[in-house]
Amino acid sequence: xxxxxxxxxxxxxxxxxxxxxxxxxxxxxxxxxxxxxxxxxxxxxxxxxxxxxxxxxxxxxxxxxxxxxxxxxxxxxxxxxxxxxxxxxxxxxxxxxxxxxxxxxxxxxxxxxxxxxxxxxxxxxxxxxxxxxxxxxxxxxxxxxxxxxxxxxxxxxxxxxxxxxxxxxxxxxxxxxxxxxxxxxxxxxxxxxxxxxxxxxxxxxxxxxxxxxxxxxxxxxxxxxxxxxxxxxxxxxxxxxxxxxxxxxxxxxxxxxxxxxxxxxxxxxxxxxxxxxxxxxxxxxxxx
Ligand code: C2E
Ligand code: MG
Ligand code: MG
Ligand code: MG
Numbered sequence: 405x406x407x408x409x410x411x412x413x414x415x416x417x418x419x420x421x422x423x424x425x426x427x428x429x430x431x432x433x434x435x436x437x438x439x440x441x442x443x444x445x446x447x448x449x450x451x452x453x454x455x456x457x458x459x460x461x462x463x464x465x466x467x468x469x470x471x472x473x474x475x476x477x478x479x480x481x482x483x484x485x486x487x488x489x490x491x492x493x494x495x496x497x498x499x500x501x502x503x504x505x506x507x508x509x510x511x512x513x514x515x516x517x518x519x520x521x522x523x524x525x526x527x528x529x530x531x532x533x534x535x536x537x538x539x540x541x542x543x544x545x546x547x548x549x550x551x552x553x554x555x556x557x558x559x560x561x562x563x564x565x566x567x568x569x570x571x572x573x574x575x576x577x578x579x580x581x582x583x584x585x586x587x588x589x590x591x592x593x594x595x596x597x598x599x600x601x602x603x604x605x606x607x608x609x610x611x612x613x614x615x616x617x618x619x620x621x622x623x624x625x626x627x628x629x630x631x632x633x634x635x636x637x638x639x640x641x642x643x644x645x646x647x648x649x650x651x652x653x654x655x656x657x658x659x660x661x662x663x664x665x666x667x668x669x670x671x672x673x674x675x676x677x678x679x680x681x682x683x684x685x686x687x688x689x690x691x692x
């Protein structure tokens with residue numbers, strides 16, 4: 405652009421680049437420190453069966469608590485962790501934490517059947533994901549089918565034979581596979597034939613404008629019907645209000661997750677949702 409050849413504009417531009425580059429270098433350094441200093445923690449968001457509004461599982465979502473006490477969400481550091489390879493040790497931490505948490509909940513008799521863990525492409529291409537999964541299961545003693553891996557469509561579409569055989573081995577261990585952000589990837593549906601997929605997680609963007617949007621309503625209905633025909637469980641993400649919930653339940657969606665029920669919570673607050681009854685407060689209040 406001609407304007408950027410102007411001396412002052414150019415100088416401003418390089419300053420901005422330098423600032424971004426510095427901030428990024430700083431972030432990478434902070435992430436490394438955060439790993440060694442154990443600044444990461446895992447929160448859990450309930451996954452609810454719509455039929456009876458009961459919590460059946462949880463999604464593990466990583467958080468970074470800085471030494472200043474600020475909580476930073478994954479959208480601000482997962483992309484950089486992926487680019488730098490730090491996603492591998494970070495992912496190891498989340499998997500181990502989720503398995504350990506699941507073991508505690510089972511021991512305490514908490515009726516939470518599974519915990520879902522987000523897996524990045526970089527973790528799949530790291531050679532030892534299967535061995536790590538086996539080790540995490542063995543160390544915690546939780547059954548493999550109480551752990552679910554959330555992957556995205558693009559990871560299956562771009563999967564080389566190595567990634568594909570790793571996923572197969574992981575499912576052979578008994579770990580379940582969910583497709584996260586379903587409907588947003590540039591992908592064919594052919595992977596649904598090649599992999600044993602347990603759950604489709606309909607992306608929040610299709611849920612946002614329910615029940616008003618006719619188009620989104622039809623798309624969601626089509627995804628639910630496809631899941632039913634293929635015996636794949638269907639979950640709607642990002643459910644925030646009773647209108648969305650009612651549309652999903654009326655159209656045969658089996659599971660939901662979203663602020664309507666609860667935000668992601670630290671483990672002790674997640675556990676408190678179960679106290680006194682298997683029914684959770686919103687169901688007792690007559691929401692169901
Ligand atoms: P995701 O896996 O699709 O997780 C759902 C995200 O939507 C979470 O954001 C959750 O807090 C948010 N959410 C849930 N219900 C609602 C709702 O009703 N309304 C709104 N507005 N948001 C809702 P979060 O925790 O910030 O995570 C963002 C993304 O970061 C995740 O999207 C996932 O892709 C990634 N991520 C989180 N934890 C991990 C991890 O341990 N490993 C990897 N590789 N990625 C992770
Ligand atoms: Mg997820
Ligand atoms: Mg998602
Ligand atoms: Mg996502």
